[in-house]
Amino acid sequence: MLKNKPKQLGGMIGLLLMMSLTACHEGSSTQQQTQDASAPSQAQSKQQDLPLIQAKTQPIVLPKVEVCEKDECTAYQLATVKTNVDWIDQFFLKRLQKDLPLAFNPPASEPTVSQAAHLTQSSNTYTVRYLGQNANMASFVIESETYNQGAAHGMYHKEYVIFDLKTKKRIMVDDLLQTQVQQKLINALYEANQNWLTQHQVSKDKLEITDNFYFGVHGIVFVYPLYELAPYSDGMTELTLPYSQAKGLIRSEYLPK
Structure with missing residues:
Protein backbone atom coordinates (compact mmCIF):
# COMPACT_ATOMS: atom_id res chain seq x y z
CA MET A 1 0.00 0.00 0.00
CA LEU A 2 2.88 2.36 0.70
CA LYS A 3 4.05 1.97 -2.89
CA ASN A 4 0.70 3.16 -4.23
CA LYS A 5 0.64 6.37 -2.18
CA PRO A 6 3.09 8.33 -4.37
CA LYS A 7 1.01 7.46 -7.43
CA GLN A 8 -2.17 8.56 -5.71
CA LEU A 9 -0.48 11.76 -4.49
CA GLY A 10 0.85 12.48 -7.97
CA GLY A 11 -2.62 11.97 -9.44
CA MET A 12 -4.16 14.35 -6.90
CA ILE A 13 -1.54 17.03 -7.63
CA GLY A 14 -2.14 16.68 -11.37
CA LEU A 15 -5.90 16.99 -10.85
CA LEU A 16 -5.42 20.13 -8.72
CA LEU A 17 -3.18 21.69 -11.40
CA MET A 18 -5.74 20.98 -14.10
CA MET A 19 -8.50 22.52 -11.99
CA SER A 20 -6.32 25.60 -11.33
CA LEU A 21 -5.50 26.05 -15.01
CA THR A 22 -9.15 25.62 -15.98
CA ALA A 23 -10.20 28.25 -13.43
CA CYS A 24 -7.57 30.69 -14.73
CA HIS A 25 -8.72 30.12 -18.30
CA GLU A 26 -12.36 30.61 -17.40
CA GLY A 27 -11.49 33.77 -15.44
CA SER A 28 -9.50 35.12 -18.39
CA SER A 29 -12.32 34.23 -20.79
CA THR A 30 -14.90 35.90 -18.57
CA GLN A 31 -12.74 39.03 -18.31
CA GLN A 32 -12.31 39.11 -22.12
CA GLN A 33 -16.05 38.70 -22.62
CA THR A 34 -16.64 41.58 -20.22
CA GLN A 35 -14.21 43.75 -22.17
CA ASP A 36 -15.80 42.76 -25.48
CA ALA A 37 -19.25 43.51 -24.11
CA SER A 38 -18.11 46.94 -22.93
CA ALA A 39 -16.71 47.91 -26.36
CA PRO A 40 -20.10 48.33 -28.11
CA SER A 41 -21.48 50.29 -25.18
CA GLN A 42 -18.59 52.76 -25.45
CA ALA A 43 -19.30 53.24 -29.15
CA GLN A 44 -22.97 53.62 -28.37
CA SER A 45 -22.19 56.21 -25.71
CA LYS A 46 -20.36 58.27 -28.33
CA GLN A 47 -23.44 58.08 -30.56
CA GLN A 48 -25.61 59.01 -27.60
CA ASP A 49 -23.58 62.20 -27.19
CA LEU A 50 -25.31 63.38 -30.38
CA PRO A 51 -28.80 64.75 -29.72
CA LEU A 52 -31.78 63.17 -31.44
CA ILE A 53 -33.46 66.24 -32.88
CA GLN A 54 -37.06 66.89 -31.93
CA ALA A 55 -38.56 69.98 -33.55
CA LYS A 56 -41.77 71.79 -34.33
CA THR A 57 -42.49 75.01 -36.21
CA GLN A 58 -44.21 77.73 -34.26
CA PRO A 59 -45.11 81.37 -35.03
CA ILE A 60 -43.04 84.27 -33.71
CA VAL A 61 -44.97 86.90 -31.77
CA LEU A 62 -43.84 90.28 -33.15
CA PRO A 63 -44.28 93.75 -31.68
CA LYS A 64 -46.50 94.65 -34.67
CA VAL A 65 -48.06 92.62 -37.44
CA GLU A 66 -47.58 95.47 -39.90
CA VAL A 67 -44.74 97.98 -39.89
CA CYS A 68 -45.03 101.26 -41.82
CA GLU A 69 -42.16 103.44 -42.97
CA LYS A 70 -42.17 106.62 -45.04
CA ASP A 71 -42.89 104.96 -48.37
CA GLU A 72 -44.41 101.55 -47.60
CA CYS A 73 -46.14 99.30 -45.09
CA THR A 74 -44.99 95.70 -44.71
CA ALA A 75 -46.98 92.88 -43.15
CA TYR A 76 -44.81 90.25 -41.48
CA GLN A 77 -45.63 86.62 -40.80
CA LEU A 78 -42.74 84.71 -39.28
CA ALA A 79 -42.37 81.21 -37.86
CA THR A 80 -39.30 79.36 -36.64
CA VAL A 81 -38.42 75.99 -35.17
CA LYS A 82 -38.44 75.08 -31.51
CA THR A 83 -36.10 72.16 -30.92
CA ASN A 84 -34.48 70.36 -28.01
CA VAL A 85 -31.13 71.97 -28.95
CA ASP A 86 -30.79 75.58 -27.78
CA TRP A 87 -27.96 76.66 -30.11
CA ILE A 88 -30.01 75.61 -33.16
CA ASP A 89 -32.98 77.68 -31.96
CA GLN A 90 -30.71 80.68 -31.38
CA PHE A 91 -29.14 80.33 -34.83
CA PHE A 92 -32.47 80.73 -36.61
CA LEU A 93 -33.80 83.44 -34.31
CA LYS A 94 -30.66 85.55 -34.81
CA ARG A 95 -30.82 84.89 -38.54
CA LEU A 96 -34.39 86.19 -38.81
CA GLN A 97 -33.56 89.19 -36.64
CA LYS A 98 -30.64 90.00 -38.95
CA ASP A 99 -32.66 89.59 -42.17
CA LEU A 100 -35.78 91.41 -40.93
CA PRO A 101 -34.71 93.97 -38.32
CA LEU A 102 -37.83 96.15 -38.73
CA ALA A 103 -40.09 93.23 -37.88
CA PHE A 104 -38.46 92.90 -34.47
CA ASN A 105 -37.70 96.60 -33.90
CA PRO A 106 -40.32 98.75 -35.64
CA PRO A 107 -39.66 102.51 -35.83
CA ALA A 108 -40.85 104.57 -32.88
CA SER A 109 -42.93 106.91 -35.05
CA GLU A 110 -45.09 105.68 -37.89
CA PRO A 111 -47.42 107.32 -40.42
CA THR A 112 -51.01 107.89 -39.38
CA VAL A 113 -53.72 105.49 -40.52
CA SER A 114 -54.82 107.88 -43.24
CA GLN A 115 -51.25 108.33 -44.45
CA ALA A 116 -50.59 104.57 -44.36
CA ALA A 117 -53.60 103.98 -46.62
CA HIS A 118 -51.73 105.70 -49.45
CA LEU A 119 -48.44 103.86 -48.96
CA THR A 120 -47.25 100.86 -50.97
CA GLN A 121 -48.32 97.59 -49.36
CA SER A 122 -45.97 94.62 -49.19
CA SER A 123 -45.77 91.33 -47.32
CA ASN A 124 -42.91 89.25 -45.99
CA THR A 125 -43.27 85.63 -44.88
CA TYR A 126 -40.50 83.50 -43.38
CA THR A 127 -40.91 79.91 -42.14
CA VAL A 128 -38.21 77.62 -40.75
CA ARG A 129 -38.90 73.88 -40.97
CA TYR A 130 -37.03 70.80 -39.76
CA LEU A 131 -36.37 68.21 -42.49
CA GLY A 132 -34.59 65.37 -40.74
CA GLN A 133 -31.41 63.93 -39.26
CA ASN A 134 -28.80 61.52 -40.60
CA ALA A 135 -26.28 60.59 -37.88
CA ASN A 136 -24.48 63.85 -37.04
CA MET A 137 -26.16 65.90 -39.79
CA ALA A 138 -29.43 67.75 -39.13
CA SER A 139 -31.24 69.45 -42.03
CA PHE A 140 -33.54 72.48 -41.98
CA VAL A 141 -34.98 74.84 -44.60
CA ILE A 142 -35.84 78.55 -44.47
CA GLU A 143 -38.76 79.25 -46.78
CA SER A 144 -39.35 82.90 -47.60
CA GLU A 145 -41.82 84.76 -49.77
CA THR A 146 -42.11 88.48 -50.47
CA TYR A 147 -44.62 90.45 -52.44
CA ASN A 148 -44.60 94.14 -53.31
CA GLN A 149 -47.73 95.91 -54.41
CA GLY A 150 -47.75 96.39 -58.19
CA ALA A 151 -45.24 93.63 -58.89
CA ALA A 152 -46.10 91.05 -61.54
CA HIS A 153 -45.61 88.27 -59.01
CA GLY A 154 -44.10 87.54 -55.63
CA MET A 155 -40.60 86.21 -55.07
CA TYR A 156 -39.88 83.08 -53.08
CA HIS A 157 -36.78 81.25 -51.96
CA LYS A 158 -35.73 78.11 -50.13
CA GLU A 159 -32.45 78.12 -48.25
CA TYR A 160 -31.27 74.82 -46.85
CA VAL A 161 -29.32 74.80 -43.60
CA ILE A 162 -27.42 71.68 -42.54
CA PHE A 163 -25.69 71.44 -39.18
CA ASP A 164 -22.87 69.17 -38.08
CA LEU A 165 -24.03 68.22 -34.59
CA LYS A 166 -20.48 67.22 -33.62
CA THR A 167 -18.93 70.61 -34.32
CA LYS A 168 -22.17 72.58 -33.70
CA LYS A 169 -21.63 74.49 -36.95
CA ARG A 170 -23.40 74.92 -40.24
CA ILE A 171 -21.92 72.85 -43.07
CA MET A 172 -20.95 75.00 -46.06
CA VAL A 173 -19.85 73.84 -49.50
Missing part, protein backbone atom coordinates in the same frame (compact mmCIF):
# COMPACT_ATOMS: atom_id res chain seq x y z
CA ASP A 174 -16.18 74.50 -48.66
CA ASP A 175 -16.56 72.11 -45.73
CA LEU A 176 -17.94 69.42 -48.04
CA LEU A 177 -15.21 69.46 -50.64
CA GLN A 178 -11.95 67.60 -50.77
CA THR A 179 -9.00 69.91 -51.45
CA GLN A 180 -8.72 71.49 -54.90
CA VAL A 181 -11.66 69.69 -56.49
CA GLN A 182 -14.02 72.58 -57.23
CA GLN A 183 -13.56 72.42 -61.00
CA LYS A 184 -13.90 68.63 -60.92
CA LEU A 185 -17.15 69.09 -59.00
CA ILE A 186 -18.45 71.54 -61.62
CA ASN A 187 -17.53 69.06 -64.37
CA ALA A 188 -19.29 66.20 -62.60
CA LEU A 189 -22.37 68.29 -61.81
CA TYR A 190 -22.59 69.50 -65.40
CA GLU A 191 -22.21 65.99 -66.78
CA ALA A 192 -24.91 64.61 -64.46
CA ASN A 193 -27.38 67.34 -65.53
CA GLN A 194 -26.20 67.98 -69.09
CA ASN A 195 -29.54 67.42 -70.82
CA TRP A 196 -31.38 70.00 -68.71
CA LEU A 197 -28.50 72.50 -68.82
CA THR A 198 -28.17 72.20 -72.61
CA GLN A 199 -31.91 72.72 -73.07
CA HIS A 200 -31.66 75.91 -71.00
CA GLN A 201 -28.52 77.07 -72.82
CA VAL A 202 -26.33 76.98 -69.75
CA SER A 203 -22.73 76.29 -70.72
CA LYS A 204 -20.21 74.74 -68.36
CA ASP A 205 -18.26 77.98 -67.99
CA LYS A 206 -21.42 79.70 -66.68
CA LEU A 207 -22.13 77.06 -64.05
CA GLU A 208 -21.00 77.78 -60.52
CA ILE A 209 -21.33 75.85 -57.29
CA THR A 210 -23.93 77.26 -54.94
CA ASP A 211 -23.75 77.19 -51.14
CA ASN A 212 -27.43 76.21 -51.10
CA PHE A 213 -27.67 72.40 -51.04
CA TYR A 214 -29.33 69.48 -49.33
CA PHE A 215 -28.85 65.72 -49.18
CA GLY A 216 -31.43 64.07 -51.42
CA VAL A 217 -32.37 60.42 -51.86
CA HIS A 218 -30.07 59.84 -54.83
CA GLY A 219 -27.42 62.53 -54.38
CA ILE A 220 -26.44 65.98 -53.18
CA VAL A 221 -28.88 68.52 -54.59
CA PHE A 222 -27.52 72.01 -55.38
CA VAL A 223 -30.31 74.60 -55.38
CA TYR A 224 -30.17 77.82 -57.41
CA PRO A 225 -32.37 80.91 -56.90
CA LEU A 226 -35.06 82.11 -59.26
CA TYR A 227 -33.80 83.51 -62.57
CA GLU A 228 -30.18 82.36 -62.08
CA LEU A 229 -30.29 79.42 -64.49
CA ALA A 230 -33.87 79.44 -65.78
CA PRO A 231 -36.92 81.71 -66.15
CA TYR A 232 -39.29 82.36 -63.24
CA SER A 233 -41.83 79.90 -64.64
CA ASP A 234 -39.33 77.04 -64.14
CA GLY A 235 -39.00 77.82 -60.46
CA MET A 236 -35.82 77.30 -58.47
CA THR A 237 -33.31 75.07 -60.25
CA GLU A 238 -32.13 71.86 -58.56
CA LEU A 239 -29.09 70.03 -59.94
CA THR A 240 -28.29 66.63 -58.44
CA LEU A 241 -24.81 65.17 -58.08
CA PRO A 242 -25.32 61.39 -57.64
CA TYR A 243 -23.63 59.92 -54.60
CA SER A 244 -21.79 57.48 -56.86
CA GLN A 245 -20.07 60.47 -58.53
CA ALA A 246 -19.54 62.35 -55.28
CA LYS A 247 -16.94 59.92 -53.98
CA GLY A 248 -13.50 61.49 -54.19
CA LEU A 249 -15.04 64.97 -54.41
CA ILE A 250 -17.04 65.15 -51.18
CA ARG A 251 -15.44 64.35 -47.84
CA SER A 252 -16.51 60.89 -46.72
CA GLU A 253 -17.69 62.12 -43.32
CA TYR A 254 -20.33 64.24 -45.06
CA LEU A 255 -21.72 61.51 -47.25
CA PRO A 256 -24.92 60.05 -45.76
CA LYS A 257 -24.47 56.82 -43.87
